[in-house]
Amino acid sequence: MRPGKFAYHRAETIDAALELLTNNEDAKVLAGGHSLIPALNLRLAQPEMLIDIGRLENLRGIQANGSLMIGALTTHAQIETSAAVQQYCRALSAAVSKVGDPMVRNRGTIGGNIAHADPASDPPTVLLACDSIIHLQGPDGTRTVPVQDFFLDLFTTDVQPNELVTGIEVPNMSDHKTAYAKLTHPASHYAVVGVCVAVKMDGDTCDHAHVAIGGALPKAMRSPGAEAALAGTTLDDAALNAAAEALMDEIRAEVMGDVYAPEAYRTAMAGVYLKRAIRQALAS
Amino acid sequence: MSTRIFGSGIKRREDPRLITGGAKYTDDMALPGMLHMAMLRSPYAHAHIKHIDTATAQGMEGVVAVYTATDLSLGAVPCAWLVPNSDLKTPAHPPLAADKVRYVGDAVAIVIAEDRYLAQDAADTIHVEYEVLGAVVNPEEATQEGAPQLFDDVPNNIAFRWIASSGDEGVEKAFAEADVVVKDRIVQQRLLPTAMEPRAALAQWNSGTGEMTIWCTSQNPHIHRFILSGMLGLAEHKVRVIAPEVGGGFGSKIPVYADEALAAWASMKLNRPVKWAETRSENYLVTIHGRDHIEHVEMAATSDGTITAIRGTVYAGMGAYLSTAGPGIPTILHGLMYCGPYTIPHARCESIGVFTTTTPTDAYRGAGRPEAVFLMERLIDQVARKLNMDPVELRRKNLIPPFEDGYTIPLGLTYDSGNYEVALDKALAMIGYADFRKEQAEARKQGRYLGIGVTTYCEICGLGPSQVAGATGFQGGLWESTIIRVTPTGKVHAMIGASPHGQGEETTFAQLISDEIGIPVEDIEILHGDTGNTPMGWGTYGSRTTPVAGAALVLATRKIKEKARAMAAHLLEAAVEDIDYEDGKFFVKGSPDKFKTIQEATLMATLAWNMPEGMDPGMEASQFYDPPNFVYPFGTHIAIVEIEADTGIVHLKRYVAVDDCGPQINPVIVAGQIHGGIVQGVGQALFEGVVYDEHGQLLTGSMMDYAVPRAEAFPEFELDHTVTPSPHHPVGLKGVGETGTIASTPTVYNAVIDALQPFGIKTMEMPLTAARVWEAMQRRNGSANGSTNGVHEGS
């Protein structure tokens, strides 16, 4: 593989990285490289400069303190094996454990994943279902964005050209039952459809449910229809079917088709994997 | 006697270097002063080239040269399988397109630069003005009125029309008189060979000696030398081709491509070494593809289940140009095998080779035979269904009875040996066929869909008698040769003309030699891949290395043994007739304590102080071997699948394979060949398929889109074998490199269709992806959403 020519700088501090970003219009941040390097090799991206943030240790790691603070450079593998994540948000553990293959999980980072905003990614769907907050830092300081406002479109986010994603804040979901169900593409291993649910039970009754879907759409989406269909039910088959129908209706107009999964199939699988996610959540 | 090395599952001697990164591939080589070549390839499937502007590229720092077609003095890329009696058209395949491009990836210019990044940067700046023409990617449509024409002198894009028939009248009559006839339209989708190592070439011209050395990814360096010397206009003895470590080929490294010739030509022109290495994207775009048939096939049978005839018309996509062996694949290696292992009296195959604006096709693992076995096994299942007969019993009824030395089929081939029913019964017992049917019925009641598929196959390999090669238009011989040289201390260099690239012959051939003369495997080196130090041979493909080169090796080893016996007799002061041999020792009959080892005999023959009258010094033998016939391995494969009702995902639950390749030199290596073969064949059934859009753009151009099967998709394979030696091979060996691929595609396909019986599905297009299976089930459930997506309902 033959990328075009680029300059390479390794940032030793966040400020240094931000300064390089600000002073070089055509620079790109390099984290795990598992989306950026393929794009360089295919010459789909030809930045003049790469700013390697891989050594910014303060962007790596997971703190559980009321909510989860996951540093942007934390790898999928680190999240997958974190006891705190398992306790706060099982669906996130499940989702990252299904990312690609072990090599991808060992190198790919959650910050890079959401900054790249591939519509077939897994983590965004979970972050959306769990009302997470994205932490950003730019030359003028830090700011936070609710995940609902973070993803704008296919490969497009609210990250400004001179900003870094520094971390992701996931609320403590341990009072919910959460699960992530994924139909995996046999070639890429990305999500053909991924559904995350977080249900709050009150005895046998569902107090409320959060439902998000990814893979099938230009960006991950919450499903108000499915959430409404589930709330107040015992999550019996009728409720699950109604939720699946509502979800399918909501996405039908926007669903993406491709050689492997035509639109009708993807739409139907959204319903199937929603039901699977709920059943998995209840069994957890 | 000690345990025989023949038949022992010793570990592959190749593996330590491959696993630890010690192996050297073409792209690992570097030479002083080496330049790098990048190709500018057409983004259009079909277009006139109006103008090429290379000025910017020429002026870039680090760029040494930019060449287009007008600069070249290089012969066209030849086709080397000129199938006779087929009105074959062989339009020129220029190494660089001159006035027209004919597929996405057709090369238009080359850039030679100081490094490969610069070469690519420069190629990106070349501006080509194209006038875009219509594309056609479907070989059947390409023959129709009004389809875009690739070549002015090839009407309707028809490259050839070839017929194999047992007698047209008999075929017609059998169909007219049949109780049942089933018909199918089968799409053998295009496949990407996906060898782990993409192609590469490094060429070094020595202007002082006038010698050209080319390291390249080849399955047949002697063929590469033969053809490249012609293209380059160099005498053959001045060209040396070396295939160093080669990371798989599956047929894709048989052909001679423009790329390696261009690198060599540029090296001569610039008098510096030039390297070219394919990217994976290029590999998917321009390295040959496999299969690509559209077939209209039918089978005739009587009501008692006797198959009376089979016939088919095949539209075989050749791509934009005829690749080296392209025309031979859907003809000789396909049509002649239309009878399979069955006593079918009448058969006819008409194969129409068609140019389309796509990547050229050529041999891909199994090459023509998987397609033949697939259509046979598909049709048999459909006849069984129509007659309400068990598909296994229908097969059993039509199998050729056991034979040990020749069985001639109506299409003219003489199978060497076969005992088909024994393999079938063994496989049925392993899978528990009768019990499965009960389990299947139970499962269906619970809304679970299980299916079973059975394939009884035989195949032609060990290519082959050179006389047949000539008669079928193959522009080469198909014999092999070897030189075995024993060093003074009794170590062996065995040089072979064939060129293993993953099959393990460095191990199995050492076992063959060791088995004959008792020199330990560790003391034997198999040398291959370098035309500079190996004798002529035609290469490794068509499961031929063991049946053909292996035979040469055994015969040469026996010459060594006879010389050593004579030497030992001389040293023991006995008559040659009185010398016995066991385990590397020659001794006087009846007194095994008085012996000379093979090493002692060799040392004495090498020192030559005291030779028998008339014997030359040294311990060396050479042998050519032209096989009297092909070999015909066979077997039965059975698969059980379960289909997820709500998603259409196919799970392969069990896979049983009973194969007969004659005696096995190394059962572990045989199992490895079968495992890999099964996986590739299942890849075709369930996962793999090249997709072009209507403009001829490759939509499955990367591993993100083209699904090569992974370990997770497979159960533990259950393997067994029977042993039916080939009567004409010195140690009875048959080939096993392709059997898995040949058998597994229809096995799994039939299992899926069997599982879908409650839905009345008769046939579907491969690959049987989850979406296609789901859609088929939906259609039957009456809630289809429009698209047919390759699904055909049955009655």
Ligand SMILES: Cc1cc2nc3c(=O)[nH]c(=O)nc-3n(C[C@H](O)[C@H](O)[C@H](O)COP(=O)(O)OP(=O)(O)OC[C@H]3O[C@@H](n4cnc5c(N)ncnc54)[C@H](O)[C@@H]3O)c2cc1C
């Ligand atoms: C074979 C393969 C299979 C995969 N399968 C899946 C899958 O199944 N599911 C899935 O979700 N993902 C999958 N991925 C993607 C993987 O999860 C990576 O997480 C993802 O590629 C991005 O993370 P990275 O650290 O590699 O980012 P990089 O490739 O380094 O960067 C990606 C982009 O984000 C930007 N960026 C990176 N970090 C930051 C930051 N902190 N702030 C601002 N911008 C930043 C970069 O500039 C670049 O534009 C797969 C990747 C591969 C190669």
